[in-house]
Amino acid sequence: MTVLTRTAGALHRRPRLRLALLLTAPLLWLAVLYLGSLAVLFVSAFWTTDSFTSEVVKVWSADNFHELFTTPVFRQVVLRSVGVALAVTALCAVIAFPVAFYTARVARPSRRPLLVVAILTPLWASYLVKVYAWRLILSEGGLADWLLKPFGLSGPGFGLPATVLTLTYLWLPYMILPIHTALEQLPDNLLDASADLGARAGRTFRSVVLPMVLPSVAAGSVFTFSLSLGDYITVQIVGGKTQLIGNLVYANIELNLPMAAALATVPVVVIVLYLLAMRRTGALSSL
Amino acid sequence: MRLSRPLTSAAVAALLLAATACGSSGSGSSAGLNPPDLKPLAELGKGEGQVNLIAWAGYVEDGSDDPKVDWVTDFEKQTGCQVNSKVAASSDEMVKLMKTGEYDAVSASGDASLRLIASGDAAPVNTKLVPNYKDVFSGLKNGAWNSVKGQMYGIPHGRGANLLMYNTQKVSPAPTSWSAVFDDAGTYKGHVTAYDSPIYIADAALYLKATKPELKIKDPYALDQKQFDAAVALLKKQNADIGEYWSDYLKEISAFKSGDSVIGTSWQVIANLAAGEGAKVKAFVPKEGSTGWSDTWMVSAKAKHPNCAYKWLDWIVSPKVNAEVAEYFGEAPANSKSCDLTADKNFCTTYHAADEGYWKNIAFWNTPIEQCLDGRTDVKCVPYAKWVQAWTEIKG
Numbered sequence: 001m002t003v004l005t006r007t008a009g010a011l012h013r014r015p016r017l018r019l020a021l022l023l024t025a026p027l028l029w030l031a032v033l034y035l036g037s038l039a040v041l042f043v044s045a046f047w048t049t050d051s052f053t054s055e056v057v058k059v060w061s062a063d064n065f066h067e068l069f070t071t072p073v074f075r076q077v078v079l080r081s082v083g084v085a086l087a088v089t090a091l092c093a094v095i096a097f098p099v100a101f102y103t104a105r106v107a108r109p110s111r112r113p114l115l116v117v118a119i120l121t122p123l124w125a126s127y128l129v130k131v132y133a134w135r136l137i138l139s140e141g142g143l144a145d146w147l148l149k150p151f152g153l154s155g156p157g158f159g160l161p162a163t164v165l166t167l168t169y170l171w172l173p174y175m176i177l178p179i180h181t182a183l184e185q186l187p188d189n190l191l192d193a194s195a196d197l198g199a200r201a202g203r204t205f206r207s208v209v210l211p212m213v214l215p216s217v218a219a220g221s222v223f224t225f226s227l228s229l230g231d232y233i234t235v236q237i238v239g240g241k242t243q244l245i246g247n248l249v250y251a252n253i254e255l256n257l258p259m260a261a262a263l264a265t266v267p268v269v270v271i272v273l274y275l276l277a278m279r280r281t282g283a284l285s286s287l
Numbered sequence: 288m289r290l291s292r293p294l295t296s297a298a299v300a301a302l303l304l305a306a307t308a309c310g311s312s313g314s315g316s317s318a319g320l321n322p323p324d325l326k327p328l329a330e331l332g333k334g335e336g337q338v339n340l341i342a343w344a345g346y347v348e349d350g351s352d353d354p355k356v357d358w359v360t361d362f363e364k365q366t367g368c369q370v371n372s373k374v375a376a377s378s379d380e381m382v383k384l385m386k387t388g389e390y391d392a393v394s395a396s397g398d399a400s401l402r403l404i405a406s407g408d409a410a411p412v413n414t415k416l417v418p419n420y421k422d423v424f425s426g427l428k429n430g431a432w433n434s435v436k437g438q439m440y441g442i443p444h445g446r447g448a449n450l451l452m453y454n455t456q457k458v459s460p461a462p463t464s465w466s467a468v469f470d471d472a473g474t475y476k477g478h479v480t481a482y483d484s485p486i487y488i489a490d491a492a493l494y495l496k497a498t499k500p501e502l503k504i505k506d507p508y509a510l511d512q513k514q515f516d517a518a519v520a521l522l523k524k525q526n527a528d529i530g531e532y533w534s535d536y537l538k539e540i541s542a543f544k545s546g547d548s549v550i551g552t553s554w555q556v557i558a559n560l561a562a563g564e565g566a567k568v569k570a571f572v573p574k575e576g577s578t579g580w581s582d583t584w585m586v587s588a589k590a591k592h593p594n595c596a597y598k599w600l601d602w603i604v605s606p607k608v609n610a611e612v613a614e615y616f617g618e619a620p621a622n623s624k625s626c627d628l629t630a631d632k633n634f635c636t637t638y639h640a641a642d643e644g645y646w647k648n649i650a651f652w653n654t655p656i657e658q659c660l661d662g663r664t665d666v667k668c669v670p671y672a673k674w675v676q677a678w679t680e681i682k683g
Contacts, residue, residue, distance in 0.1 A: 073680045135538075139545035157477065158531050158547060237538065240531040243682050254379040255675055 038268070045261035056257050064262035074248070078266055081245040084164055085228040085270075089175075091168040092224045093217050096175035103176075104183035112184075119176050127170070131237045134166040138238055158240035166238050167228045174227070175220035182216035183209075218281040225274055229267045322435055323407035328586075328593050331416045337369040338595035341384050341393040343582070345616045346444070346603075347372040356615055358608045366602070368595035378402075385409070388589035391596035394444055394582050397432035397652040398486070398671075403585060404440045410588040411438045417601045419609075423621045426646045431660070432653050433583040441583035442600045445609070445618040447638070448579035448649045449482065449490065452553035452561075452570035454543065465494040465573045467550055469521055472528035480542060480551030481525065483532035485671070485678035486652055489578050490552065491518040491525075493650060497575040506661035507578065508653040515669040515677070522681045532682070536560075543568050555638055556617025576648035613638070 011018045045064055048057050068074050103115040122130065135158075137143040144155030156162050186209065194204040232246025245267055252260035340347055347370065350357030359370050373390070375381040378399035385393055385408045395403055403409035414420040420442055427433075427443035434440060453462055458475065469491065472479045481487055492507035495517055502514050510518060530548055533539040536557050542548035543557075544566045558570035584603060586596045602608055606624035613620035614629055619640040626635035639645040653660060659668040 073683060076683065135541065136545075139541070140547045141545060236535075241526065241529045241682060243679070248679060251675065251679055254377055255672060 041261050041268075042265055044258055045265055047258040047261075049256050049258055064259050067259070068262050068266070074263070077243060077245055077248055080160075080242070081229055081267070082270060084160070084167070084244065085225045087164045088167045088171065088228040089221045089224045091164065092172050092175040093221065095168070096172060096179050096220065097213075097217070100176050100179035100183055104180045105186075116177075116180065119173050119180075122169075123173055128233070130170060131166060131234050134162070134169065135238050138162045138165075158238050160239065160242050162238040162240070163235045163242060163244075166234050167231060170234065171224040171227050174223035175217075178216040178220040179213060182213045186212060215282040218278045222275065222278055226267075226271050229270060322404045322440075323588075325407060325410045325588050327411040327413035327438075328416060328597060329413065331597055332594045334366050334368045334595045334598060335592035336367060336595070337371060338392065338592045338599055339390045340370060340372040340599065341375050341381050341390050342372055343394055343396075343616075344374045346394050346582075346612060347374075348612075348615065356611075358602075358611050362599065362602045362608075366595065366598045368592070368598055370599070382406075382408070385587055388587065390587055391590040391592045392584055392586050392599055395441070395585050396580055396582050397430075398654045400432050400441065400583050400585060401654050404435055407588055409440050409585040410590070411440055412442060412586055412600070414439050414442070416597050417442055417604070419601050419604045419606070419622060422606065422624050423604060424623055424641065424643070426643045427581060427621050430581065430651065432581060432651055433585075441585035442604050443621040444582040444584055444603060445613050445616070445621050446579060446581040446646070446649075446651070447554055447556075447618040448572060448577050448645075450553050450555060450558065450570040450577065451573045452543065452551060452558050452568050454546065454549040455567045455569050457546065457549045461569070462550065463574055465490070465575050466498070467573075468552070469494050469525055470498075472525050475549050476528045477530045478547065478549040479525070479528045479530060480539065480548035481529055481532050482552045483534040485674040486578075487552070488515075488518050488522065488674050488677065488681075489650065489652075489655075491521045493578060494575055495521065506653075506659075507650050508655045509660040509663070509668050510655065511659065511663070511666040511668055515673070519677050519681060523683075526681055526683060540564065540566070554617070559617070559637065572645065572648055576650065579646075579649035579651050581651045610634075613640075 011021075044056070046060050046062065048059055048061050048063060099119070103112055103119065107115055138155050138158060140157070142155065148154055156165065190208055190212075191204060194208045199207065230246060232244055232250060235242055235244050235247065245263060249260045249263045252263060347359060348356045349359035349370065349372075359372075363369055373384065375384060375393075378396055381393050381395055381399050382402055384390055385403055386406075393399075393403070393409075395409075400409070423443050427446065429437060429439065430443075433443065451462060451465060451467065453467070455461070457478075458467075467474075468479050468481065482490070488510075489507035492504055492510055492514065495502055495514070496504040496507060499517065502517055504510065504514050531538075531542065533542065533548075533551075536554070539548070539553060539557050540561045543553075543561045544564055553568075553570050555570060558568055561568050584600050586593060586600070590596050603612065604622050606622050607628050609620045609622040610625035610628040610630075613625060614631065614634055617638075619638040620626065620629075620635070623641060626640055629635060631637075635641055655668060655671045655674055657667050657670045659666065
């Protein structure tokens with residue numbers, strides 16, 4: 001008992017020690033496990049493999065990065081992956097805005113929490129279940145084909161469009177939520193003022209709503225972009241023969257770990273660049 | 288969890304072999320291979336009380352996945368050897384685990400077995416100590432992937448062929464040749480499927496062996512640069528007509544059920560399951576023959592429990608157990624007496640277990656190495672690491 005009281009007393013007198021003890025564990029986790037593993041990933045990208053045993057040889061060389069930049073197939077896959085991530089982000093933004101506008105401003109206030117829950121419910125289901133559901137929807141004679149048949153069209157089938165569509169569905173809630181929050185916090189009197197000054201709905205949207213909500217769109221796009229860039233399972237299920245950067249990492253991981261590490265640094269770099277770009281919009285402070 | 292074993296990665300590489308085989312020459316599949324001089328177990332002693340196994344999913348079942356599927360408990364009761372099993376996801380993982388020396392036996396596929404032999408991780412097996420070995424089909428004995436110079440390095444477990452499967456309603460006339468997925472793949476553009484693994488390059492080589500004699504391909508796993516380039520070019524052309532590649536058997540079944548895929552490579556078990564779920568499919572070995580896989584139980588050179596390991600080898604190929612595991616996994620059993628003991632009386636006929644003529648046309652998975660496996664010494668063959676790179680490029 002006395003020991004306890006004395007320790008408590010000591011901690012009370014030394015706020016810095018208290019803080020240090022509190023933060024050591026989470027900081028250690030962040031620095032060692034999280035950033036540490038990223039560092040190991042980056043360092044191992046500079047190693048090589050023994051061409052006979054495929055064991056990792058710890059000799060420094062930039063060959064992997066050289067190969068990464070000079071092999072056409074790698075360039076092609078990187079560009080395709082970034083393209084998919086951008087397309088998913090754009091689609092999510094376009095779909096999420098009207099949905100969020102409805103849930104935040106049009107719907108009756110008493111119903112709004114219910115609508116938010118409805119938007120979140122897909123997140124309760126397993127990722128794989130949802131992707132396999134899309135596989136069924138997009139398969140030959142599936143729901144997509146059936147819906148488009150009256151118009152003389154057929155579904156997109158498996159491939160790149162199917163991948164973009166499925167990823168858009170998967171990450172949509174991450175885009176809706178920040179936009180919903182931003183729209184909800186939009187002061188009514190600003191809209192009234194805009195109307196008083198003679199602005200029509202379109203003008204109000206462009207000059208008042210959009211500038212205030214844009215940082216939230218950018219914040220949501222950080223989620224949709226990074227989640228899409230790292231995904232390699234959806235594309236295996238609905239992507240047909242498409243391969244993205246994650247598939248290349250997976251294909252190399254057993255035989256050529258350093259090459260896999262070099263490939264894995266590509267999305268890290270792309271996302272850092274994306275974050276830097278988004279920071280300029282003020283998105284990171286509204287996350 | 289039937290068939291959860293990712294045969295995708297079962298085909299993953301083996302380069303170690305190249306290191307050991309380097310500098311040796313000879314003819315025949317592994318005639319050039321000079322494995323370390325290890326002695327097989329001379330006689331069977333008392334069990335050590337436990338045995339540590341590395342296996343594909345579905346090979347060592349103790350009832351924990353499905354209470355009805357259990358051939359480990361009886362083994363433990365009868366021999367007093369407690370079984371500790373580790374499921375490996377790929378051939379590479381198996382090799383890595385075997386190198387630790389902590390395991391006694393492994394169910395290695397053709398692309399891992401030669402590596403284990405060459406590196407001295409697998410010991411030769413004294414087949415006299417495995418009474419059930421005498422009933423193993425002769426086609427599985429002394430294979431290029433499980434023996435060296437007449438010395439067996441393991442006990443065959445089972446085998447399967449990669450078949451050409453097609454939708455009987457949408458594909459007509461019925462195909463007879465692999466050309467249906469290569470030269471004539473355009474007919475079913477967007478609905479052709481292929482196995483998603485670098486080892487699939489051997490399927491293209493097998494087709495070229497029959498259709499382009501000027502390439503002089505003898506063994507689809509021993510391709511010099513020119514032959515390899517021809518196979519890769521063929522696959523790049525095929526890529527335009529591919530709807531999707533498959534490595535997950537569930538995906539393959541669903542694609543054939545819905546009609547997204549109408550023709551492509553398959554396994555017997557997939558054909559059975561798809562037909563059982565109502566898909567109109569047929570699977571067969573085309574006239575050019577086919578590729579296939581065969582697994583072997585091998586004993587570690589550093590086994591701490593060799594007696595229990597031998598008891599396991601004998602147990603897993605015993606007629607009843609081999610029948611159970613073959614039916615559970617969906618492959619042809621190795622033991623000829625198993626065919627009388629399967630739950631489905633037609634099982635062995637369906638899987639061609641006893642049909643040696645059928646297996647003569649099957650080129651079992653092997654590890655491509657620089658030293659040509661077909662015995663050529665004037666050229667270098669393309670090693671598996673290059674197959675992996677090429678596969679990425681084929682898919683584009």
